[in-house]
Amino acid sequence: MDVPNLGAAVDPSRPNIARVYDYLLGGKDNFAADRAVADQIIAALPEVQVGVQAQRALLRRVVRYLVGEAGIDQLLDIGSGLPTADNVHQIARRAAPDTPVRVVYVDNDPVVLSHARALLADSATTFAVDGDMLRPSTITRSPTVRSHLDWSRPIGLLLCGIVHYLLDEDRPGEAIAELAGALPPGSYVFIHHLLDNGDPAMRELQEHMQKGLGRVRFRTMAEVCALFGDLPLVAPGLVEISSWRPDPGTVIPAAHQGVLSMACAGVARKA
Numbered sequence: 001m002d003v004p005n006l007g008a009a010v011d012p013s014r015p016n017i018a019r020v021y022d023y024l025l026g027g028k029d030n031f032a033a034d035r036a037v038a039d040q041i042i043a044a045l046p047e048v049q050v051g052v053q054a055q056r057a058l059l060r061r062v063v064r065y066l067v068g069e070a071g072i073d074q075l076l077d078i079g080s081g082l083p084t085a086d087n088v089h090q091i092a093r094r095a096a097p098d099t100p101v102r103v104v105y106v107d108n109d110p111v112v113l114s115h116a117r118a119l120l121a122d123s124a125t126t127f128a129v130d131g132d133m134l135r136p137s138t139i140t141r142s143p144t145v146r147s148h149l150d151w152s153r154p155i156g157l158l159l160c161g162i163v164h165y166l167l168d169e170d171r172p173g174e175a176i177a178e179l180a181g182a183l184p185p186g187s188y189v190f191i192h193h194l195l196d197n198g199d200p201a202m203r204e205l206q207e208h209m210q211k212g213l214g215r216v217r218f219r220t221m222a223e224v225c226a227l228f229g230d231l232p233l234v235a236p237g238l239v240e241i242s243s244w245r246p247d248p249g250t251v252i253p254a255a256h257q258g259v260l261s262m263a264c265a266g267v268a269r270k271a
């Protein structure tokens with residue numbers, strides 16, 4: 001793996017969320033320690049890669065909805081992860097070819113930021129910024145984040161695959177309320193979250209993620225719903241990910257239904 005100028009911030013011997021996810025997606029930006037954890041997760045739940053692909057497909061549908069249907073032209077993607085083939089700014093460009101959609105990627109992982117900055121070096125509309133969701137004001141008050149977006153017009157906040165890495169003691173509801181509170185009226189909040197559906201296979205996945213990554217908290221539908229606070233959800237509400245505005249004609253093989261029932265998603269609009 002080629003990781004330029006990262007100094008002491010990167011410890012290849014410690015598995016890391018973004019790189020484990022990258023490996024599960026078939027990427028090559030990961031180290032042996034990340035692959036070992038991912039391989040244990042795959043051994044416990046062989047369909048897990050279907051789940052991560054479905055997460056990316058959901059993200060595509062949500063971005064298409066926000067940019068193509070709801071008229072949003074600014075996106076704040078917190079926990080953006082390592083650049084993959086189909087990133088949010090690329091999806092947004094396809095959804096609205098004539099609109100210069102501004103995208104700010106925020107992550108607290110130096111590898112993610114290094115790769116994103118290299119990829120986006122020439123972009124005038126897409127930026128990567130260091131920020132920590134555990135301290136939302138580092139994002140909402142960041143002069144860089146503020147300067148890249150127009151805070152007098154609606155923004156789409158993307159929280160895809162990040163909130164389940166916030167434990168209860170991290171007070172994720174308060175963090176989301178602080179982020180949403182800073183957004184202008186007419187903004188949207190999207191959450192994708194791993195779902196505690198009571199299934200033994202889900203418990204096993206949770207145990208392997210906890211052991212390998214040191215933190216994860218699957219939540220029930222009611223717990224995830226509460227994370228939106230009083231923001232009203234747009235149709236179809238909070239649902240299992242494959243039920244969130246599926247592409248027409250989508251057929252889910254029976255063998256995939258188990259893993260796909262381990263994550264939920266919803267989009268809310270701030271009045």
Ligand SMILES: C[S@@+](CC[C@H](N)C(=O)[O-])C[C@H]1O[C@@H](n2cnc3c(N)ncnc32)[C@H](O)[C@@H]1O
Nearest residue numbers: 018021079080081107108109132133134160161
């Ligand atoms: C599983 S990846 C999700 C990537 C992408 N959003 C997606 O859904 O395909 C989770 C990302 O959240 C980032 N992350 C985890 N905790 C974070 C925090 N407290 N603040 C900012 N980013 C965080 C990780 O570094 C990682 O890149």
